[in-house]
Amino acid sequence: MSILVYIEQDQGKIKGSSLEAVSYAAGLSELQGGDVNVLGLGSIEAEEWNKVGGAGANAIYHIGDERLDQGVILAHADAIAKVFEKVGATTLVLAKSSLGDAVAARLAVKLGAGLVSNVVGLPDLSNGFVVKRSIFTGKAFADTSIDTENKILAVKKNIHPIKTDGGEAKVESLDLTISEENFVAKITGAEKAEGEILLPEADVVVSGGRGLKGPENWNMIEELADSLNAAKGCSKPVSDLGWRPHHEHVGQTGVKVAPTLYVAVAISGAIQHLAGVNASKYIVVINNDPDAPFFKAADYGIVGDAFDVVPKLTQAIKALK
């Protein structure tokens, strides 16, 4: 019945969504028993492990192979499969992400496991193993049963509280050999915004739309985002027009976010945009058109000119601190 959690790191730090996955696994272990084993790959800062213990891990395994710092899909899947067997796990838990998905799919085949993605809660074990997942990009849910002995759950962000009161867990360094054939797809380089809050991980997101008229007006979005310690997002036309990089594009065909607070500035609220933000806890809309569809999906709204409202909002938030 033991559980294995695969955690992801970003520049040596364990991702918040992965700590959430560990806490989810701890919740699962309370329901069905079994230890929570955690596997981290690549270079991870030593102090980071305390958080993993706090989140509810009973045992931690680490493969420090530097080739695993990057998300080499085949190599990660291979390493996880080996550790899954080693610890005698029957359930693999991981955070949904672009790497997590790619790895989980390959593992479903390797482990003969039933895989459910976009999981939004702990399973109901009263009649088999039934877990709720989000479908139709957040427009609905499906109660899904897994019929295989081995199971994989890819957990959506912000659906389970992150525990901090777990005990200390011992870190065991594993000396597993990941064979060369897992590196046939060579990562030759990367472009990554340094020091920015990752959009899919962010707790607060400030997004701007085409109503902002041009990239030169993004200063005020940046300042508002900074004041809220938020990640920046945008609508699809904004990234299509090249005003902002593609990885900031939120929605059906972009990043799906699940922050506590989503602030939408001069975005109309087309259904495809809403599909990427409907998992947000609170939505604030700033738009000069009172009939903008986004207001129907919002918790709070201001009908007004973004060029007037946003700087004032930034000031007011800064004044609080």
Next chain:
Amino acid sequence: MKILVCITHVPDTTSKIQFTDNNTQLDKKGVQFIIGPYDDYALARAVELKAETSGNITVLNVGEVETEPTLRKALAIGADEAVRINAAPKDAFFVAKQIANYAKDKAFDLILMGRESIDFNGGMVHGMVGELLGMPSMSPVMKLEIEGDKGKLSREIEGGKEFIEVDLPFIAGCQEPIAEWKIPNMRGIMSARTKPLSVIEPAEEAERTAVNSYEMPPAKGAVKLVDNVDQLVDLLKNDAKIL
């Protein structure tokens, strides 16, 4: 170059999603079905690559007879032949098995899919097919060039992208801006009628997961509109308690 493009047949992104039969079936009444938007990117890139390398495109769907108009549309956009594996897509693993069974002895140089289906949003089928066929699988791919027998691609990662080089054959789950969606022209629509669409019976495969029932999210309360930022900050602080 021989390219396989796997497409889904899914409700248009503007569809209102509802369920019938005691919340066990999608209510298809009034719903317009389309090629999944990500699959449409995959197909568009395939059409461009075909023009560059004088290749051949097979488009495949695992679905029942209702999906044939969607396959015909893919033919009109530029695929050369269509294959329908005649089964309701039970779960990602079932679909992946059918695709792998079909592709395993056809020597495709490249298999393109969408990053995810927009009904079940799994983002899983490409990885599963990759593992079943022993091929590398990359997703979400935003750029894909073929140089000789090598693919050069960029994959979106959180906060940026990474560049990958990999030998053919491989599988890519595609997303924008890999190519611009292509709209079928009159000639395409005419020729699509006579291009081959073959129906293959599915291999017997058990699914591993099953949907017991569907559920709608709780209705959202009405928006609280305010006149100025002080009131907004007050709500964020005292109502939502997030500042």
